[in-house]
Amino acid sequence: MRRFHCVCGQEVFFEESVCPACHSPLGFNPATLRMVVLTDEPTLRTCALRYHPVGCNWMLAEGDNHRQCRSCRLTRTVPQQNIPINVQRWKVLERAKRRLVYSFIMLGLPVVTRMQDPDEGLAFDFLEDQRTNPLVKKKIVYTGHHNGVITLHVAEADDAYRAKTREQMNESYRTVLGHMRHEMGHYYWDKLIRGSVWYPRFRYLFGGEEDYRESMDNYYAYGPVPKWEKRHVSAYASAHPWEDWAETWAHYLHIMDTLETAAGFAVIHRSTAHSRDFHLLMGEWRQLTLMMNALNRSMGQRDSYPFTLSRQVIVKLRFIHQLVTGLEST
Ligand SMILES: [Zn+2]
Ligand SMILES: [Zn+2]
Incomplete structure (x- = not known):
């Protein structure tokens, strides 16, 4: 990934929404892959999740009528929000997803969303294992890809869970971003190889x-x-x-x-x-x-x-x- 700077010259991280040096509000413009100061770009809008506990610093281009940015709106299902840990998990997953989407843009890989193609477009379902919930039918969540829909077991966002599974499955490289890149591989196999x-x-x-x-x-x-x-x-x-x-x-x-x-x-x-x-x-x-x-x-x-x-x-x-x-x- 690139390095980013605020207009004041301070180096800033990809996830940052305020410059630590000059306190300018920052946003990431996916169209140019650059960090911008909000007040300098009146034509851009902020993502609807910017002021949500999940947080997102991405911007929407002029004329883009969505409420959420290119990355956030790929998410179709989020885990139950009345459970506090799920907000934290959703946050971790979105953070990794923005890095994932950055790579597609960088490499010029096409993404057709579920909104554009309701049958085979890309969408993410962040689901929770429901083994202990008697009201839910589909209890066990498997991380995987099917016909454009990528399902992620939200517990993958927990460090302890990932460390445990890493040992059990003997996968020394298990990360949230790694999962997402892997599942996107299945998506692109369907789109580019089949x-x-x-x-x-x-x-x-x-x-x-x-x-x-x-x-x-x-x-x-x-x-x-x-x-x-x-x-x-x-x-x-x-x-x-x-x-x-x-x-x-x-x-x-x-x-x-x-x-x-x-x-x-x-x-x-x-x-x-x-x-x-x-x-x-x-x-x-x-x-x-x-x-x-x-x-x-x-x-x-x-x-x-x-x-x-x-x-x-x-x-x-x-x-x-x-x-x-x-x-x-x-
Ligand atoms: Zn600054
Ligand atoms: Zn967003």
Whole structure:
């Protein structure tokens, strides 16, 4: 992600709505990917959630008749608000979602919302597990994607829950943003791969689509395929070609966002972060992740990048890069 500054020169965070130095009210303009001072931009409106406990600093363009910004209005269902912890969870989820939407805009990825396409458009349902509620029929919430709707189990917003599940599922990289990027991978598979000219290559690289339910049952019963590291970015990716795609997609977004952040701090050259040259990007990525891990070890922490990308995984990432940069030029 980019670095942002207030008009006074103070560096400000992506989430900030007031400048800590000059106290100007700030907003993020998704149309320009810049932070603006509200009083300088009378044609822009603030998101309806700005003054809600959930909070949002995004702006709406002139002529945009929605009440909520591009990110907030993707949410279709929020957890019961009479439970205080749910407000906090919703806040955490929206925060991660704004980063997610930033990446789409940055990479020029198309988003069709549920309002635009009621059958297959994108929407988020933030739902709570209702196992203890006798009044609710659909009790167990699974994080997943179906036909444009991304369901997120709201407990994923709790650090303690995520840490516990991380251990149980052996997923060292479980984060809210990671979940969202993964589920968006399924959304984009439907939109960009299914029935397209990219499909044969997808099948060649990721494999044929065996029965999905059966593959998932096998994965949960017997664990990942042996030596999964050779072909997959994560153990979970070995469950089924669709999961492999979503895991690799999420990883690609991690890489692109982190490279842009590194460029913002002049750790790598700005032109590199936006290069179409995949080879160059991967070279920088290798150097950068070595450095990130070395820095963490110096602080006595675990590696922040616990991955080794095999040749096969790099070929899959290149396929995604070609797809994404191809979209940009059409
Ligand atoms: Zn300022
Ligand atoms: Zn908003």
